[in-house]
Amino acid sequence: MAEPKFGPAGNSESFAAAGFKKSEDAPAWLAQMGLTAFEYQCGRGVRCGEETALKIGAAAKQHGIQMSIHAPYFINLSSEESERMEKNVGYVLETARLAVPLGATRMVVHCGGQGKLTRDRAMRNSHENVKNILRALDEAHLTGCAICLETMGKKSVLGTAEEVCELVAADDRLLPCIDFGHLNCRTGGHMNTREEVKALFDLMENTIGHERTAKLHAHFSHIEYNDKGEVRHLTFADTVYGPDFTPVAEETAARGYAPTFICESAGTQAEDALAMKQCFMAQTEK
Numbered sequence: 001m002a003e004p005k006f007g008p009a010g011n012s013e014s015f016a017a018a019g020f021k022k023s024e025d026a027p028a029w030l031a032q033m034g035l036t037a038f039e040y041q042c043g044r045g046v047r048c049g050e051e052t053a054l055k056i057g058a059a060a061k062q063h064g065i066q067m068s069i070h071a072p073y074f075i076n077l078s079s080e081e082s083e084r085m086e087k088n089v090g091y092v093l094e095t096a097r098l099a100v101p102l103g104a105t106r107m108v109v110h111c112g113g114q115g116k117l118t119r120d121r122a123m124r125n126s127h128e129n130v131k132n133i134l135r136a137l138d139e140a141h142l143t144g145c146a147i148c149l150e151t152m153g154k155k156s157v158l159g160t161a162e163e164v165c166e167l168v169a170a171d172d173r174l175l176p177c178i179d180f181g182h183l184n185c186r187t188g189g190h191m192n193t194r195e196e197v198k199a200l201f202d203l204m205e206n207t208i209g210h211e212r213t214a215k216l217h218a219h220f221s222h223i224e225y226n227d228k229g230e231v232r233h234l235t236f237a238d239t240v241y242g243p244d245f246t247p248v249a250e251e252t253a254a255r256g257y258a259p260t261f262i263c264e265s266a267g268t269q270a271e272d273a274l275a276m277k278q279c280f281m282a283q284t285e286k
Helices: 013-017 023-033 050-062 082-102 119-139 161-169 180-186 194-208 210-214 246-255 269-284
Strands: 005-008 037-041 066-070 106-109 146-150 174-179 217-220 223-226 229-233 260-263
Touching (some): 023 050, 037 260, 066 260, 106 174, 146 161, 174 194, 180 217, 180 223, 194 210
Parallel strands (some): 037 066, 146 174, 217 260
């Protein structure tokens, strides 16, 4: 039976503190910690060359690290401006091309802002933009990387659990990226109990089916929030905002799911990813 994967988004501060300077060294470092995933970050743009990507990908394969990649933050799926829609496609194609030498099989994409549009119109635009992106990937023969649409932390942007599930349900090639910290932010702290996690998983199964729910992509971190949603990412040292990973681990283990859990803590993402893995393993031993 498949098991969940755990790893960081980008490199922890401790990676550099240990004397490492190149991301191609990350897979071996993560493997010796007991981690099994790594999400390469292209949030500010795709800036990694093919030679470097090949080295990272080879090291990941050698050390049993599952690779994913985060597309640029500039993507706005709700836009209806032709220039912006073309740029959305361009950013995804750029990321997909880099995913090949990295060996990444999942690409995380943000949904984008609502702006002055109604929520319904923004969702209609998002459906159209996603179709355009999938069509472009098909035409470019870049179909080896599943697009994972992410739940978002600010209330002013698209990305509730319901909205992401609706978008993902439209095509079997899509997966949800459930960011539990983001959902905790936009619900004012209501992604912090076993019952709340159970309701989320039930929603997903009822919308996109068991198979895709069971292999969901997930982000997790403690995040400060206010009445508008997300403010900033924290570490597991936070005891105020949460959310707590234990309810997620409990419900994931109970259902036999095998997600990829990527930790986005602020500087301690590898260490906190290991804490998540240990928490999950404790649930399976009960």
